[in-house]
Amino acid sequence: MSEHAPELIESLLADSHATRPAASFASTTSRASRFCELADTVDSRAELEAIRHSIHQHPELAFDEVRTAELVATELEGWGYAVTRGVGGTGVVGTLCQGDGPRSIGVRADMDALPIHERTGLAYASIHAGKMHACGHDGHTTVLLGAARQLARTRNFNGTVNLIFQPAEEIGAGGGAERMLADGLFERFPCDAIFGLHNHPGVEAGTFMFRAGPFMAACDTVAITIRGKGGHAARPHQSIDPILVAGSLVMALQSIVSRNIDPNETAVVTIGTLHAGHVANVIPESAKLELSVRSFSPDVRRTLEDRIRRLVTSHVEGYGATVEIDYIRGYPVLINSERETEFARQVAEELVGPDKVVANFPLIAGSEDFAYFLQQRPGCFVRMGNGAGQPLLHNAGYDFNDENLTVGAAYWARLVERYLEA
Structure with missing residues (x-):
């Protein structure tokens, strides 16, 4: 609230x-x-x-x-x-x-x-x-x-x-x-x-x-699972590091409201969780982010979903990883x-x-x-x-x-x- x-x-x-x-x-x-x-x-x-x-x-x-x-x-x-x-x-x-x-x-x-x-x-x-x-x-x-x-x-x-x-x-x-x-x-x-x-x-x-x-606000929840290629921490060139991709994605997601939503409208994209890995010397196979997305109009709500899906997909693929997006529409x-x-x-x-x-x-x-x-x-x-x-x-x-x-x-x-x- x-x-x-x-x-x-x-x-x-x-x-x-x-x-x-x-x-x-x-x-x-x-x-x-x-x-x-x-x-x-x-x-x-x-x-x-x-x-x-x-x-x-x-x-x-x-x-x-x-x-x-x-x-x-x-x-x-x-x-x-x-x-x-x-x-x-x-x-x-x-x-x-x-x-x-x-x-x-x-x-x-x-x-x-x-x-x-x-x-x-x-x-x-x-x-x-x-x-x-x-x-x-x-x-x-x-x-x-x-x-x-x-x-x-x-x-x-x-x-x-x-x-x-x-x-x-x-x-x-x-x-x-x-x-x-x-x-x-x-x-x-x-x-x-x-x-x-x-x-x-x-x-x-x-x-x-x-x-x-x-x-x-309307409240939607987005679960993003990034799948890379796990490996030894000492040989990152042999892996596709999902943590690196996730970290970069966190920053990229902040551009959605600032560069896609009319400043006279209100919208929020918050990354509430980011989970990956278990030990320091292992690059994990995957990373998962969960987002809370808030909006006050149907048009803005649709724009947010469209931009999140497109940005996440292209951003992750640009690193050579793959992604699964579970976009759950919550309260209107x-x-x-x-x-x-x-x-x-x-x-x-x-x-x-x-x-x-x-x-x-x-x-x-x-x-x-x-x-x-x-x-x-x-x-x-x-x-x-x-x-x-x-x-x-x-x-x-x-x-x-x-x-x-x-x-x-x-x-x-x-x-x-x-x-x-x-």
Whole structure:
């Protein structure tokens, strides 16, 4: 996930109000008082903390979220939701209908943890070595449960709400969003629009950030295997050294963005791994590189793939080696729809005030499989500050900020109430 300097955040908070688009959903002060306020969820703080800490202490990786899913399902059933288990693997959907309104809304939270060994020292730290909630999905799940509780006890809406608890957001291609969609998510649980949220370290807790249009990057992974000719380190002329080829290729790959992509566009090519050889006196037979490729438009994405394939092939062959390229397309660009983003921003302003809302947050080079949902339904993916100076996402010292539990719950409850206004 991309992080932004504190001075940039302060500037955005100060300037965000001047460039806001006209509202698509009208609201007034008198109407605003009818919907969930921050004070309405305060009494659930202790309960939500206990749930979040329990999930944090028992992290589960992609498609293994059995305990978490059962906890979610049990809580939802206790509050009167119709619960469907096993959607797309370990996914859970809780449905609540009120009145005879024809509209429906979906709100999604992710449940999976990461294969990282936790080093927070917290009393509720992971009890499973090598697994931890280093991206805040424990918080996202708990926030949505808090909203579920509030909506169930007030039922201040007219229509149908589907609360979607998704597995396997972290694994890339073939993840939870794709599996839930393949399992008929929107056919079984119709949604006129869908919304999701992710915490954002480096920004004050309880601050909401929005961006219409492309917001988070497409992410592709490329595995490049260079095959040379192994031999003795003392006789390199009798070999084709794949390490030499790989080293040269690392530098050549850096020319792709700088010399092939319009400077007004955003793209990233990062070589994340390079493995070759085992001992100092042997030239190995092969070397392997793995790349992460990020982009924000379909045209740029296609250009990057084309240039990587062509450059890698010609470069390696120029050294007399051969190459295998495994180009894996991952999550698409996350594109927020204009109308729903403006609506979601307006709800945030009503709840926390304009000083804690950023209307046009910068592009984020991280990726999200919520993008698949937005390919099929209009909606908005929201960012919520996790606290200035907090450890970054995917860090062994990271923890979700409990101050956000009731704020996030109130936000989702209010957004549902406003969307399904009685």
